[in-house]
Amino acid sequence: MTLEPLDLDRDLGLLHAWVTHPRSAFWLMQGASVADVASEYAAIAEDPHHHAWLGRVDGEPAFLVETYDPTLSAHSPIRDLPDLRPGDLGMHVLVAPPAGDPVPGFTRRVFGAVLDHCFADPAVRRVVVEPDARNGAIRAMNTAFGFREVRTVSLTTPVEKEAVLSVLDRPADLTVDLPADIPAAEHLRxxxxxxxxxxxxxxxxxxxxxxxxxxxxxxxxxxxxxxxxxxxxxxxxxxxxxxxxxxxxxxxxxxxxxxxxxxxxxxxxxxxxxxxxxxxxxxxxxxxxxxxxxxxxxxxxxxxxxxxxxxxxxxxxxxxxxxxxxxxxxxxxMTEGHPGFLANNGRIGFGVDDHAAYSPEAGAPVRLVWVAARRDHTRLSLAADLTEQQLWKTELDEETRVGFEKRLRDLGLDPGDYLYLPVHPWQWRRKVAVTFAPDVARRDLVLLDQGPDDHQAQQSIRTFFNTSRPERHYVKTALAVQNMGFLRGLSPAYMGPTPAINDWVAGLVEADPELRASGFSVLRERAAIGYTGDAYHRLAQRAGVRSPYQKMLAALWRESPLPRLAEGERLVTMAALLHRDGDGRSFVSSLVERSGLPAREWVRRWLDAYVRPVAHCLVAHELAFMPHGENLVLVLRDAAVDRVLMKDVGEEVAVMDDQPLPPDVERIRADVPPDVRALALHTDVFDGVLRHVAAILHLDGVLDESAFWAEVRDCLVRHRDDHPELAERHAAYDLLRAEFRHSCLNRLQLRNTLQMVDITDQAESLMYAGTLANPVAPAGPAGVVDSPA
Known part of the structure; x- marks a missing residue:
């Protein structure tokens, strides 16, 4: 991008087209003739304190800039304001109307180039602007670049308007001479x-x-x-x-x-x-x-x-x-950690360098640390179709396994006495090597080496995807950072029955013809490991004292979705449907457009793959998941949802009736009051996911919210009509009821920022704020009525 003095003889035609365009209404020259524009800019050219500039992008004219001394220019609309200071520079910018489709981020790039031009003069201490108070778009852009809105002022030149006087101080020089291991936090601007x-x-x-x-x-x-x-x-x-x-x-x-x-x-x-x-x-x-x-x-x-x-x-x-x-x-x-929670990227405990190394948005390669944990103090739980040796062979190549055994033998230890435990690198440095120092010194825990594979942190932050070998398992690790109302540890006691629970849920899903037909399936957590040989667990055994220290050394392995893909299929977590990029464009609206499907058809396919299976599990099996955006992986074909894969089953699944369960699965039985059971759909799906997607599509003009909720109702009605054998269960759940209890997430976190809910009795931890009108009820809000054909 370049700026050059405006040449009125050369640029008049272009200039007239720009300033009189309907998009330039706030430039206040609508209806001006070519002669009017020529007269205005000839006067600016004669003013020694006011300058007009033509901006080019790759050599092509693309924007207009005016800079002026706000106290001396004859054209300054603010020269009499007492807020001005020496070193102030007034600025106006006009981006040319696009010739074709708008280029995402283009206006931001222009704005940044203009500010660089303004501050190139070392005498300029502040840039001053006075946008029309009604011009929300430019005010938002000003604010995004750090302008401070000082006050609203009434201006009379060139016409009367209410303007918002705003100032931007010269950026401080953030260049500091720091040691290489001290981050400068340049993003904090x-x-x-x-x-x-x-x-x-x-x-x-x-x-x-x-x-x-x-x-x-x-x-x-x-x-x-x-x-x-x-x-x-x-x-x-x-x-x-x-x-x-x-x-x-x-x-x-x-x-x-x-x-x-x-x-x-x-x-x-x-x-x-x-x-x-x-x-x-x-x-x-x-x-x-x-x-x-x-x-x-x-x-x-x-x-x-x-x-x-x-x-x-x-x-x-x-x-x-x-x-x-x-x-x-x-x-x-992804730019948003959770659509409902405010404090959704807390990660208390991470430093600036940790954020750059381990946050999901960094996308940096991470190699997990492997520790040998003494077998007598460690429980390894496995899926029915997996042995210990198969696990190590699947996740660690032979060279790595040989190296681990050699490390133990070199220390005079018997490899047969140990199990292998993957640890988050941060967790090793900040917790294991310090908080569990006696265990390390006793050789109950032995640092082996980094693993050979690169991993990438997922949105759930303590879960890693293997980017070197995508067919290998996800690895979920304990991570003692405080985030969104919880310390993100993993309990060895809780991990113990996890593979058995996953086997049982996956078996139920695979045996159900309805779920098979929808393509709904579970990414099983096939192995889990946890160490309990520390003083914190002994304290719990002797005195019943529970603490976060009992959740710092555990891990699990979850199936990768990659082996399940067919040709032409792609993956994305459902949380992506809530994403907007830096220019405000939504991912879900763009997917709908890319698919070529009518918006209602796109939504219908998604609901049939997502809402229908979740409702079926609830009504047919009294089985409730936690089906929020990060817990489902969407399988896309031609930009439309074909089917979904459920994950994070071990910690977030409940059986809400008295059906017989295997002993290791009994933990997931939940005593949930009848009027709360349907909230597994109404709160977790309707309020937690669909509400946000419906709003995005509505605001983007892609699909009116009444049509969206009609599709949701249709989805549930079709399921009900397809399963007359479940009529009694449908009547009991009454998913189309007029209203349901309003369960609130932020209220939970605000009540207790350290432990939002008791994970062993989540239903009793809920907080309510009255009821919400059900948008799929036969005569629901927002114009929703019985769904059209």
Whole structure:
């Protein structure tokens, strides 16, 4: 990108077309003649304090820039404002209307080049802009680049308008002379922070209002303007929003404004939580922990903005390549950790360098650390079709196994006395080698070596996909970081029956004709290992004291989806359907477009592959999964969903009746009240996934939400009609009931930021906020009626 002085003789025709285009309404030259434009820019050319520039991209004219001294230029609309300082430079920018399809990220690139041009003059200390207050798009762009909105001002030249005076300070020089092992955190910049704050504040207003912790009030006559006032009346938030089915607040991020004591104030999600704390119910002693998780989530968002450059088109292109590589490109590109939780990327315990090395968005290759754990203190559980030797042979090549045995013999130890345990590298450095120092010193735990395969962290952060050998198992490791209301450890006691539970669930699924017909299947957790020879487990045995220290040395192996793919099929986690790229383009809307299918048909196929099997398991088998976005892998064919694979079965599955279970499977039996059982569909699927996807498709203009929910209803009705033998069960579950209990996720995390729920009794841990109108009821909200043919 280059900038050069505007040549009026050469550029007048181009200039006139740009400034009078309908997209340039805020340039205030609609209807101007060629002569009018020539006169305006001739006057600018004669003004020594005002300059017009033509911007080119790859040599082609692409944008117009004006820079001016705001106090001296005759054309300055703000020269009389008291807010100006020496070293201020006024700026206007106009991006040419696109000749064809818009290029994702183009305006951001232009904006960055213009600011570089402004600050190239060392005398410039601040760039000052005064966008029309109604121009939400340019205000959002300004904020994204770190402009601070100072106040609203009334301007009279060249016409009367309400403008938002905004300033951007010269970027500080972040170049520091640090040792190589001290990260400089270059991603923590004002522009990235401003974008991250706007996103998270918008999400807070949306999700906390959805959970009825906040109660915005309608203002104005249009019905889409809302305000929220803090309990002390000092802070006021105003925004535009649509209220969709399931009380989903679709808040327009560009519209969110905050005032403090009547003056414009920057958006800050930590300040929002403090200001609204009396409404949120966070215990005082846990509020700092929650603020830390929010800070870490903001840091993660800033890191993504600095390093994640892939747009939706890039992701679709990745899906056209090798299946394993495309799957992992998608996994590392996700910008949102969880659609409902605010503090969803907390990862308390990770440093800046750990984030770059091990976070899912980094997509960096990771080699797991292998430890030998004394067999007497370690339990290895295996699937019925797997032996110990088959596991090691499958996951470790012969050279590696020989090396491990040699290491043990060199220490005078018998390899037969040990089992092999994969450990997260962070966990070894920060926990095992310190917190379990006596066990290491006793040779109950022996560091062997790094494994030979590269792995990539998944969105669930402690789970790794083998990128060197994609047909090998996922490996899920214990990781003692605090994230989203839990310490992300793994309990050896909990891991013990996991393979047996997976075998039982997979057998049930494979034996069911309905599930087979839908292609629904389970990625089994085929092996699990856990070490219990430490003082923390002995304390629990003697005194019954439970602690997170009992969850720091365990792992499991889960089947890879790659061997199940047929020619032409591709993989993506269902969480990708909630993804928007840096330009706001949604992945799911782009998939619908790429498929060539009508939107309703695309949604119908997805629901038949996802909602129908989950509902069938519930109604036919009293079997409930945790089917959120990261726990399902979508199998795509021609950009449409063909079938789904369920994962993370061992920890997140429940049987809710008294059917006989094998002894090792008995753990998953849950005593769930009848009125709560259907929430496995209503809360986990409708509210946790479908609500968000429906809103994206609705806001993108791809599929109206009433049509979306009609398709969901149709899916459930078809299942009911296809299975008259389950009529009594369908009646008991009453999935089409008028309303269901409103189970709230953020309320759980706000109540206890250290342990959101008791994993052994999750139903009793739930928190409710009344009921929600069921959008698939025969006369549901948002215009949903009995589904059309």
């Amino acid at each position: 004002p522009d990235h922070l401003a974008r991250a704050q706007r996103h998270l504040v918008t999400k807070a207003l949306s999700e906390l209002s959805h959970e009825r912790l906040l109660a915005p009030t309608s203002v104005g006559s249009g019905g889409d303007r809302w305000e929220l006032v803090s309990p002390d009346a000092r802070t006021r938030y105003t925004f535009r929003a649509q209220r969709l089915a399931l009380e989903h607040w679709a808040v327009d991020p560009t519209s969110v404004e905050r005032t403090l004591d009547g003056e414009p104030a920057p958006l800050d999600v930590q300040e929002l939580v403090v200001e609204l704390a009396p409404l949120l119910g966070i215990p005082d002693e846990l509020l700092p922990t929650y603020l830390e998780e929010l800070a870490a989530t903001l840091a993660s968002a800033a890191w993504k903005l600095e390093h994640s450059t892939l747009g939706v088109d890039d992701l679709l292109a990745a899906l056209e390549g090798p299946p394993a590589a495309g799957y992992q490109v998608l996994e590392s590109a």
